[in-house]
Amino acid sequence: MSIIESIPNLSEGRRPEVVEAIASAIRAIAGVRLLDYSSDASHNRSVFTLAGEAQPLKAAILAIYEQALAHIDLRTHQGEHPRLGAVDVVPFVPIEGVTMAQCVDLAKEVAREVATRFNVPIYLYEEASNNPARKNLEDIRRGEFEGLAAKMASDGWTPDFGPSMPHASAGASVIGARMPLIAYNINLSTDRLDVARKIAAAIRHSSGGYRFVKAAGFELKDRGIVQVSMNLTNYEKTPIFRVFETVKREAERYGVTILESEIVGLVPAAALNVVAEYYLQIAGFKAEQVLENKLRAT
Amino acid sequence: MSIIESIPNLSEGRRPEVVEAIASAIRAIAGVRLLDYSSDASHNRSVFTLAGEAQPLKAAILAIYEQALAHIDLRTHQGEHPRLGAVDVVPFVPIEGVTMAQCVDLAKEVAREVATRFNVPIYLYEEASNNPARKNLEDIRRGEFEGLAAKMASDGWTPDFGPSMPHASAGASVIGARMPLIAYNINLSTDRLDVARKIAAAIRHSSGGYRFVKAAGFELKDRGIVQVSMNLTNYEKTPIFRVFETVKREAERYGVTILESEIVGLVPAAALNVVAEYYLQIAGFKAEQVLENKLRAT
Numbered sequence: 001m002s003i004i005e006s007i008p009n010l011s012e013g014r015r016p017e018v019v020e021a022i023a024s025a026i027r028a029i030a031g032v033r034l035l036d037y038s039s040d041a042s043h044n045r046s047v048f049t050l051a052g053e054a055q056p057l058k059a060a061i062l063a064i065y066e067q068a069l070a071h072i073d074l075r076t077h078q079g080e081h082p083r084l085g086a087v088d089v090v091p092f093v094p095i096e097g098v099t100m101a102q103c104v105d106l107a108k109e110v111a112r113e114v115a116t117r118f119n120v121p122i123y124l125y126e127e128a129s130n131n132p133a134r135k136n137l138e139d140i141r142r143g144e145f146e147g148l149a150a151k152m153a154s155d156g157w158t159p160d161f162g163p164s165m166p167h168a169s170a171g172a173s174v175i176g177a178r179m180p181l182i183a184y185n186i187n188l189s190t191d192r193l194d195v196a197r198k199i200a201a202a203i204r205h206s207s208g209g210y211r212f213v214k215a216a217g218f219e220l221k222d223r224g225i226v227q228v229s230m231n232l233t234n235y236e237k238t239p240i241f242r243v244f245e246t247v248k249r250e251a252e253r254y255g256v257t258i259l260e261s262e263i264v265g266l267v268p269a270a271a272l273n274v275v276a277e278y279y280l281q282i283a284g285f286k287a288e289q290v291l292e293n294k295l296r297a298t
Numbered sequence: 299m300s301i302i303e304s305i306p307n308l309s310e311g312r313r314p315e316v317v318e319a320i321a322s323a324i325r326a327i328a329g330v331r332l333l334d335y336s337s338d339a340s341h342n343r344s345v346f347t348l349a350g351e352a353q354p355l356k357a358a359i360l361a362i363y364e365q366a367l368a369h370i371d372l373r374t375h376q377g378e379h380p381r382l383g384a385v386d387v388v389p390f391v392p393i394e395g396v397t398m399a400q401c402v403d404l405a406k407e408v409a410r411e412v413a414t415r416f417n418v419p420i421y422l423y424e425e426a427s428n429n430p431a432r433k434n435l436e437d438i439r440r441g442e443f444e445g446l447a448a449k450m451a452s453d454g455w456t457p458d459f460g461p462s463m464p465h466a467s468a469g470a471s472v473i474g475a476r477m478p479l480i481a482y483n484i485n486l487s488t489d490r491l492d493v494a495r496k497i498a499a500a501i502r503h504s505s506g507g508y509r510f511v512k513a514a515g516f517e518l519k520d521r522g523i524v525q526v527s528m529n530l531t532n533y534e535k536t537p538i539f540r541v542f543e544t545v546k547r548e549a550e551r552y553g554v555t556i557l558e559s560e561i562v563g564l565v566p567a568a569a570l571n572v573v574a575e576y577y578l579q580i581a582g583f584k585a586e587q588v589l590e591n592k593l594r595a596t
Contacts, residue, residue: 033593095593180589258579263587266587267588269567273574275574280573281558283559289561290564290567291393291478
């Protein structure tokens with residue numbers, strides 16, 4: 001049995017009835033588990049976390065498109081989060097008993113079916129894309145829904161599947177395969193936003209930092225502190241502890257300390273185990289030494 | 299469904315055919331999984347790790363006694379490790395869906411049955427014992443098999459079950475219930491045994507250290523280094539990171555650094571997760587945030 005995770009991001013976070021209709025459509029698919037879903041009103045966006053084998057997941061994504069096309073219209077959509085489409089992003093993530101290559105195949109199969117059935121143009125991204133200019137979500141999404149028609153007509157932006165113009169109400173979608181992503185924030189004992197921004201710039205890939213870190217500095221006004229907010233896109237190659245230690249050292253030069261960190265949502269056990277291995281200097285640790293893993297494997 | 303772990307320690311580590319006969323007897327019990335077993339020739343001792351529900355585990359322990367009584371004779375047994383009996387120690391450990399109280403009940407039920415069926419005297423220990431002088435395994439085992447007859451005749455050492463004299467060939471057994479135990483070693487970048495011993499004395503309960511730490515200093519002659527070898531008997535109340543940091547600080551005063559640490563055998567996932575929480579200063583972390591836990595629970 002294999003487990004693939006999919007985390008569709010939809011451009012609706014203010015109408016609970018629409019979010020619930022989408023959740024119900026997912027729950028109606030046998031073989032798919034809806035692990036989590038949450039909405040952000042200021043982003044006007046909802047994130048669903050699904051798990052299952054390839055074919056049930058595909059059915060669930062198609063059911064999501066049906067709901068999204070019926071209820072979401074990007075022409076009147078407003079929110080703080082950048083977005084390109086009603087179903088904005090659909091990543092497939094290998095969890096257990098499945099390879100990245102199989103998740104790439106699934107992404108392409110779903111992309112083709114969505115384009116055919118709903119006439120929504122699809123850009124493949126991350127591991128599912130062979131085009132260096134179109135691997136990164138931010139690059140594909142730049143210009144957002146409002147700039148999409150012009151972008152699609154420009155050189156190099158013909159979609160991978162579907163028509164070469166936006167769907168009138170649903171825009172376009174980005175579908176692909178990637179490693180599990182860890183949403184990780186570090187809060188600093190200061191209200192100096194410039195410090196959070198300088199640290200974010202120091203550690204993120206786009207400005208010279210770690211290969212698998214995306215980061216930005218934010219104010220948490222109600223608490224009077226600032227935050228380095230991150231996405232860790234490959235915890236095997238850029239592990240959490242290395243990012244944490246680098247943020248700590250960078251903060252020191254500004255006379256600032258780390259107040260706390262937080263993991264938002266889910267984290268693979270392996271990403272935490274390597275943290276323990278690192279700080280405790282554990283030599284020769286194996287995943288089978290975790291009692292729960294052993295119990296399940298025997 | 300509940301999962302209890304049991305880790306019987308037997309006084310035989312040199313005759314593979316006997317060890318295999320015991321392993322086969324365990325495997326023959328439906329509902330019990332033999333997770334691991336290993337033998338130490340210099341200790342002349344083998345440790346088996348079993349998991350299952352209460353009644354199948356009980357059947358497995360009784361099957362182990364049958365084999366041990368047929369093949370092991372303490373009168374001719376020699377080895378570096380202290381021991382009192384052929385089946386030396388049998389702990390029951392709550393893992394999932396079971397309370398410590400239920401493991402205590404199981405320990406007493408097994409102890410009674412072993413005493414009745416095999417005429418082996420049993421001392422209860424740890425959570426299964428109400429007698430402060432007989433909670434600690436080392437206290438019960440002091441004097442070993444050779445001193446057992448005299449000890450059993452002395453004040454306060456009437457066994458909890460069975461006859462008041464040793465079984466001729468099998469001695470006595472210690473049966474009880476306890477938290478998962480973590481065998482944890484820290485290797486130091488020095489060959490100074492006195493340093494390892496002083497650090498062990500500083501951190502272990504018996505000489506003023508942490509409540510749930512047993513420790514001793516050893517030489518690893520072939521590597522030219524020394525080791526602080528520990529048993530952590532309650533990782534919730536005395537977590538690994540606190541022990542590690544204390545060893546690190548104590549080593550500093552002797553100008554010594556930690557070379558590496560090692561976890562021997564199995565470790566509960568929760569014991570590693572709190573290490574990550576501590577070093578990363580993670581606030582508000584919940585076990586459900588571990589992806590694998592979420593997948594199993596949903």
